[in-house]
Amino acid sequence: MTRTNDAPAGERQKINGIEQPDLLGVHERYAESHRQRFNMAGYAAPKLSTVRVGIIGLGNRGPGHLRTLVQIEGVEIRGLCDKNPDKVEAALKYVENTDHSPVLYTGGEDEWKKLCDQPDIDLVFVTTPFYLHALMSICAMKQGKHVASEVPAAATLEECWQLVQTAEETRRHLMMLENYSYMPFHLLTINMARQGFFGEVVHGDGAYNTSKMSNNFGKTVYSDMWWLRQYAGRRGNIYPTHGLGPICQIMGINRGDRLDYLVSVESNDFMMAKRAGELAETDPDFAEFVGLEYRGNINTTVIRTVQGRTIMLQHDGTTPSPHNLIHGIHGTQGAALYDPDPPRISKGDHRWVKPEEFAALEEKYTPEIYRRMGAAARSSGHGGSDMLMDWHLIDCLRNGLPLDQDVYDAAAWSSIVPLSQWSVLNRSNSIDIPDFTAGAWETNPHNMDIELANGGITTKIMPVTATPPGPDDKLARQWQRDHNGDVEKSTK
Numbered sequence: 361m362t363r364t365n366d367a368p369a370g371e372r373q374k375i376n377g378i379e380q381p382d383l384l385g386v387h388e389r390y391a392e393s394h395r396q397r398f399n400m401a402g403y404a405a406p407k408l409s410t411v412r413v414g415i416i417g418l419g420n421r422g423p424g425h426l427r428t429l430v431q432i433e434g435v436e437i438r439g440l441c442d443k444n445p446d447k448v449e450a451a452l453k454y455v456e457n458t459d460h461s462p463v464l465y466t467g468g469e470d471e472w473k474k475l476c477d478q479p480d481i482d483l484v485f486v487t488t489p490f491y492l493h494a495l496m497s498i499c500a501m502k503q504g505k506h507v508a509s510e511v512p513a514a515a516t517l518e519e520c521w522q523l524v525q526t527a528e529e530t531r532r533h534l535m536m537l538e539n540y541s542y543m544p545f546h547l548l549t550i551n552m553a554r555q556g557f558f559g560e561v562v563h564g565d566g567a568y569n570t571s572k573m574s575n576n577f578g579k580t581v582y583s584d585m586w587w588l589r590q591y592a593g594r595r596g597n598i599y600p601t602h603g604l605g606p607i608c609q610i611m612g613i614n615r616g617d618r619l620d621y622l623v624s625v626e627s628n629d630f631m632m633a634k635r636a637g638e639l640a641e642t643d644p645d646f647a648e649f650v651g652l653e654y655r656g657n658i659n660t661t662v663i664r665t666v667q668g669r670t671i672m673l674q675h676d677g678t679t680p681s682p683h684n685l686i687h688g689i690h691g692t693q694g695a696a697l698y699d700p701d702p703p704r705i706s707k708g709d710h711r712w713v714k715p716e717e718f719a720a721l722e723e724k725y726t727p728e729i730y731r732r733m734g735a736a737a738r739s740s741g742h743g744g745s746d747m748l749m750d751w752h753l754i755d756c757l758r759n760g761l762p763l764d765q766d767v768y769d770a771a772a773w774s775s776i777v778p779l780s781q782w783s784v785l786n787r788s789n790s791i792d793i794p795d796f797t798a799g800a801w802e803t804n805p806h807n808m809d810i811e812l813a814n815g816g817i818t819t820k821i822m823p824v825t826a827t828p829p830g831p832d833d834k835l836a837r838q839w840q841r842d843h844n845g846d847v848e849k850s851t852k
């Protein structure tokens with residue numbers, strides 16, 4: 361294991377009294393024993409004329425996908441599951457007055473296993489709290505289903521490896537639903553990078569910096585207040601993939617380059633313990649959150665790739681600073697920057713281009729996926745990115761094409777969660793990022809067919825028949841507020 365300074369080697373440290381997994385042991389075990397069984401990069405499963413979908417987890421995110429999926433031609437919703445019957449009941453409004461008649465599973469922690477067993481399901485969406493994703497995804501793949509997992513796809517390094525091994529053994533797709541790669545400006549910069557606009561991309565900056573204080577301390581925003589428990593139970597970047605995914609697509613990570621090692625530095629927590637104490641003074645429900653040490657307010661993780669490029673990733677889930685994804689791309693011939701507003705492009709002459717030239721570059725480099733489907737996607741979440749992602753996933757499955765993100769992407773991007781925690785707990789020492797492709801990254805083909813060279817048979821996007829987001833859809837409203845009409849940021 362590579363380490364760059366002298367902090368105690370292999371020390372396992374406790375968080376709030378709980379000993380953390382032996383990460384170095386997991387590293388060594390898989391490095392010695394893992395052999396690629398089958399290369400899932402570029403893998404195309406047999407065509408499905410209709411994609412029969414089951415969804416596990418119907419809190420905030422699951423119904424968002426459900427609302428999007430019922431609009432897409434060639435989708436049948438065959439199963440819906442949440443342990444909480446009220447969530448299932450509420451989600452049903454999205455299939456009212458449609459031809460979808462899903463089997464419902466609810467009322468127990470393990471009901472989701474029955475959905476995985478249901479024979480007439482091809483694709484399972486896993487939209488539960490992230491520490492359940494790998495468990496559920498692995499079970500679904502073993503039952504012959506493809507899986508679309510929300511972010512991050514795994515919570516531990518062991519789970520990252522298990523996802524890879526299960527996908528290879530079962531030859532089922534595991535796509536992590538990293539939707540930020542489909543935002544208009546992110547798609548634009550992916551295409552520009554592929555066309556060589558930036559020259560050699562040397563560095564990327566990515567972040568998910570947005571305050572979740574009121575959400576996390578809200579008693580009903582997330583089931584069982586699970587996010588607050590994660591902020592108390594983990595260190596490091598616990599939400600890395602929105603910043604990292606688009607940069608990896610730009611750099612061709614796992615296809616020509618790969619993540620090599622990282623260091624992670626974290627501030628103290630100046631806000632959460634204090635807030636827990638204040639709330640507990642008047643509300644006994646918060647007593648269990650008093651006296652805990654929380655994850656630091658701002659985590660900064662720096663990754664180096666084997667081709668010698670660097671990525672800076674940040675996660676700030678607490679301070680009241682403006683929402684910021686950064687998405688800064690720095691190349692030998694050009695640059696781009698999404699946040700702070702407005703998005704910018706540079707042609708490598710030490711200045712950002714003027715708005716007219718920005719518009720011309722945007723016109724030239726907007727990829728076909730956005731030209732063809734952007735308008736239809738706009739009404740969906742996250743600036744239309746949710747629809748573009750779900751639509752292309754369905755279209756690829758119906759055409760028997762490789763998916764935009766494979767299991768190696770899911771594992772590498774999600775592994776930042778446990779690896780950055782290890783670094784924070786070990787005085788910001790460096791730690792290797794495993795090669796989940798077992799060497800295949802050197803020759804793996806590009807994915808994310810944003811020019812729609814193949815496929816595109818799924819043309820119909822049906823109007824939303826269900827009730828639009830109601831007063832309970834707090835996250836959708838927050839996103840609109842934070843992004844201040846983000847779609848309009850680029851002229852698309």
Ligand SMILES: NC(=O)c1ccc[n+]([C@@H]2O[C@H](COP(=O)([O-])OP(=O)(O)OC[C@H]3O[C@@H](n4cnc5c(N)ncnc54)[C@H](O)[C@@H]3O)[C@@H](O)[C@H]2O)c1
Nearest residue numbers: 417418419420421442443469487488489490510511582583
């Ligand atoms: N990509 C994005 O933009 C985006 C946005 C929001 C959330 N997410 C991700 O989506 C996931 C879900 O987040 P959320 O905000 O919807 O959380 P949530 O708490 O609102 O919903 C999770 C749901 O899972 C259910 N659940 C928990 N355990 C279960 C079990 N054993 N069986 C069946 N159901 C179970 C809960 O009852 C709840 O309804 C998270 O991993 C989060 O990171 C991604």
